[in-house]
Amino acid sequence: MKLRRTSAVAIATVAALGLAACGSDGGDGAAAGGNKVKVGIKFDQPGLGLKTGATYSGFDVDVANFIAAELKLEVEFVEAVSAQRETLLKTGQVKYIVGTYSITDKRKADVSFAGPYFIAGQDLLVRADDTSITGKDTLNGKNLCSVKGSTSAQKIKDEVPGVNLQEYNTYSLCVDALKSGAVDALTTDDTILAGYAAQDANKGQLKVVGNTFSTENYGVGVKKDDTEFCNQVVTALKKFIDSGKWEESVKKWLGPANYTPGAGNPPTPTCQSA
Amino acid sequence: MGELFAEFNVFAAFGMTILLTVTAAIGSLLIGTVVAIMRLSPVAVFQRAGAFYVNTVRNTPLTLIIIASNIVMAVNLGFNFSKDFSRNNLIWAVIALSVYHAAFVCEAIRSGVNTVPVGQAEAARSIGLTFSQSLREIVLPQGFRGAITPLGNTLIALTKNTTVATAIGVAEISGLMSEMIEFRSDLLLFIFLIVAIGFVILTLPVGILITYLSKRLVVKR
Numbered sequence: 018m019k020l021r022r023t024s025a026v027a028i029a030t031v032a033a034l035g036l037a038a039c040g041s042d043g044g045d046g047a048a049a050g051g052n053k054v055k056v057g058i059k060f061d062q063p064g065l066g067l068k069t070g071a072t073y074s075g076f077d078v079d080v081a082n083f084i085a086a087e088l089k090l091e092v093e094f095v096e097a098v099s100a101q102r103e104t105l106l107k108t109g110q111v112k113y114i115v116g117t118y119s120i121t122d123k124r125k126a127d128v129s130f131a132g133p134y135f136i137a138g139q140d141l142l143v144r145a146d147d148t149s150i151t152g153k154d155t156l157n158g159k160n161l162c163s164v165k166g167s168t169s170a171q172k173i174k175d176e177v178p179g180v181n182l183q184e185y186n187t188y189s190l191c192v193d194a195l196k197s198g199a200v201d202a203l204t205t206d207d208t209i210l211a212g213y214a215a216q217d218a219n220k221g222q223l224k225v226v227g228n229t230f231s232t233e234n235y236g237v238g239v240k241k242d243d244t245e246f247c248n249q250v251v252t253a254l255k256k257f258i259d260s261g262k263w264e265e266s267v268k269k270w271l272g273p274a275n276y277t278p279g280a281g282n283p284p285t286p287t288c289q290s291a
Numbered sequence: 292m293g294e295l296f297a298e299f300n301v302f303a304a305f306g307m308t309i310l311l312t313v314t315a316a317i318g319s320l321l322i323g324t325v326v327a328i329m330r331l332s333p334v335a336v337f338q339r340a341g342a343f344y345v346n347t348v349r350n351t352p353l354t355l356i357i358i359a360s361n362i363v364m365a366v367n368l369g370f371n372f373s374k375d376f377s378r379n380n381l382i383w384a385v386i387a388l389s390v391y392h393a394a395f396v397c398e399a400i401r402s403g404v405n406t407v408p409v410g411q412a413e414a415a416r417s418i419g420l421t422f423s424q425s426l427r428e429i430v431l432p433q434g435f436r437g438a439i440t441p442l443g444n445t446l447i448a449l450t451k452n453t454t455v456a457t458a459i460g461v462a463e464i465s466g467l468m469s470e471m472i473e474f475r476s477d478l479l480l481f482i483f484l485i486v487a488i489g490f491v492i493l494t495l496p497v498g499i500l501i502t503y504l505s506k507r508l509v510v511k512r
Binding site (some may be wrong): 160167171184186190 | 367377458466468469476
């Protein structure tokens, strides 16, 4: 009986500690006026937003860090996978998202965008010695790869009917299939492709075709109708571009793939909402 | 909710789920029965081989087996059944699902065989039946009838496990689900609801049928 009482006290103590820990944790996150904010990025896109161990690298990470420095915020990165981005912003779990987030009318119904800060487009990644593929019109009889459920996969099905499309759940499997020759091209935004081509493991083996067939305006996602914050982000983005840091960052992360940003870059960001 | 049905071919995707389930159920029943016979056989080599198969496959994640079937077998070693990716992936997915679930089918059959009293096998041997004859005529027919409930559990697990096939691009319902989320994230809850209800419609009748059959076909002793 004595033992049981002791353990009951122990359990109560642990529970109280746990609750207290939760409370203080929640307090930090909820303190909107504080300097520490959560920022959503991609964790799995080399050259854009990549988590290796405890460090984050890539163009989107540079953008996110610059905004934070301008607005005097302390950043904690969290993963914002494509399907969850609107929810993360709506529920306030992240302050802003910099993760190859294309500005579309459908998304503007849920969130506001500061941007574009980069204009990308759907393109093709091929083996470096492949000269037979020069754009989407040369894909007849070729094997293609993309990610299941992505906009790029849907677009290529619409643009090139009857294409032999392999769909995986990650781009890295596509890169593997491309290098082994099982597929002839990988399609998605040219920035993502350049990021893979610039990876050490793929350097010199792959190239971005450079003939885009869509326009993706990347924006910084913020909570809908938070105009004040949105405008602050726009000012920071303008400074990022004007100071030359934009060009420096693009060159650093995507340059090794011999990639140059397409027409219209660098763009003029504005605050956009529906 | 109607928009989702108009915009996406939900029924075709569930059709693919059913196709995967049925073909892999047949495949895993065949492989599983063979492995079970190996484990029940008096030959030590077969017993060890059967036990090795079950312990290896059962303890490997299904995602790994399915992705390996594509990346290792099809992409890197070039074992392809068809030039057409969707067909090739479907066949590899069926093989991977069959191989994986065969381990569970084997153990379900062994548990069924355990319900057959030793006296049955002894009686069979004493009237002069060989090992394979006694297995075929006496032990396995009773064993399968005793194994219906665990086999049913495996079938239901298989139905839900077909969703892993999306990892290599088979166009079944979970692949369509990620597509629907990408394009209609405004209808997120309805998307989950459709998929969840669809699976209940698929698995609930199987469960009821299994309970009915296991009562009806049980060997009364």
